[in-house]
Amino acid sequence: MSHRHPRDRTVPVVLVAGHLGVGKSSLVNHLLRHADGTRIGVVVNDFGALGIDAMLVAGQADSVTSLANGCLCCTTDADGLSDLLADLTAPATGLDLVVVEASGLAEPRELVRLLLAPTDPHAVYGGLVVVLDAADPDLEQARLADLAVVNGLDRVDDPDAALATVRAVAAGAVVGTRHGALDPALLVDPVSRPKPAQLGLDELLREVDGPHAHDEAQSVSFSSEQPVDPGRLAAFLEAGPAGVVRAKGVVRLAGDGELWEVQTVGTAIRVRPAPVRAATSGARLVLIGTGLDEAGLIQALEGCVAGADDPEPTEHAALALTRYA
Structure with missing residues (x-):
């Protein structure tokens, strides 16, 4: 497929929802650590609520924080979401993906309706990702999801049964993860950009942590x-x-x-x-x-x-x- 003029460029906006403790923070941090040239905007209520890895935060100015891997993190409430998304998806930012952590902003259904409304030519709805606890998945939330992520497969005796339970009710795609390790390629095309002379913090953290494998797309x-x-x-x-x-x-x-x-x-x-x-x-x-x-x-x-x-x-x-x- 050919490249469009920058003015025609669109950025998918993905909503991430799920109950407290199911692994939303782990999933977003995994995306940031494995961005590999893909620039991601993250929208949250506050940094404490999501737990963006402190090692990835380079500095904070007002409600927008620059992350050391070329990504951005922003704080807002539901009323300010439309304006913030217009800013984040503008061609000048160069972002490839925006992730909105839904809890605390509004009900996922409300945010989906907001994103489906044609309020900005550059922001396009990228789907509702619902993170579920493999040990006790919320099947009502699974029914809403475009992508249901069954997290914590390492904590259940029968991972296949946990996935089958969700697949029986989910209309959208279902994937299983451990520690929120979702391959970014499942949400956005990888972007190849020139590497800096020094390793970025996302790459350094992976060297320190060692391999943290996800199921490859x-x-x-x-x-x-x-x-x-x-x-x-x-x-x-x-x-x-x-x-x-x-x-x-x-x-x-x-x-x-x-x-x-x-x-x-x-x-x-x-x-x-x-x-x-x-x-x-x-x-x-x-x-x-x-x-x-x-x-x-x-x-x-x-x-x-x-x-x-x-x-x-x-x-x-x-x-x-x-x-x-």
Whole structure:
């Protein structure tokens, strides 16, 4: 996919919710320690509530704190969130991802509604991530999640059973973690930037701590020279394919022939007209997640490709997918 002009650049805003003590702090700290060139903005009520690793904090000015790995941390309340997100996602900041820790700001549903409202052209909803305790998961919260993170698998006797319990009710993707170690690639594309002469604090901390492995994200690529049926592709994405956390790519729709850029996190889908240079006659998609069934996913996507024997698409057929624009 081609690069857009900086003015057209959008930044995914991910909401992280969950009960006290489930591992939200560990998850955010893990993202910051493993940013590897990806610049992350973190929005919290106060630093004590989230517990951003003190070693990563370089200095504080008003409500914005610079982190030593090129990321930013901000404090706000729910009333100030819209303005702060507009500032953080402006092209001048160069951020690649914004993470909002939801507890204390507002109910997750309220924040989701706020982010889905088109208040800022650069901030796009990146999904609701709910962190759950593997020993006692809140299944009501799991039902809300675009991505349910079942944390603390090292503290339960049967990790597979803990994951199965959540998968039975969750509409979105489900992944398991230990100590909040979620691979950042499950939320945002890694960004390659020039390395400074000295190691950053995130890299130094990893050298001190030693390896803190997370389950590496996997990817499955799909391409077709034929356009896709918008209804079948929308149904595939809405179903939350097993193991898939993110999907991205460009697709040409059967019928009107329009080209669309597709991004998903769990069952949170967003589409927009694709840039001209991303032109394809059919589809190019990448699915990212853990424990992926490559053959099964390819077969399912092949089933979304429009066939010669398909009935002629109706006038409004594209709305099955483009309603997520």
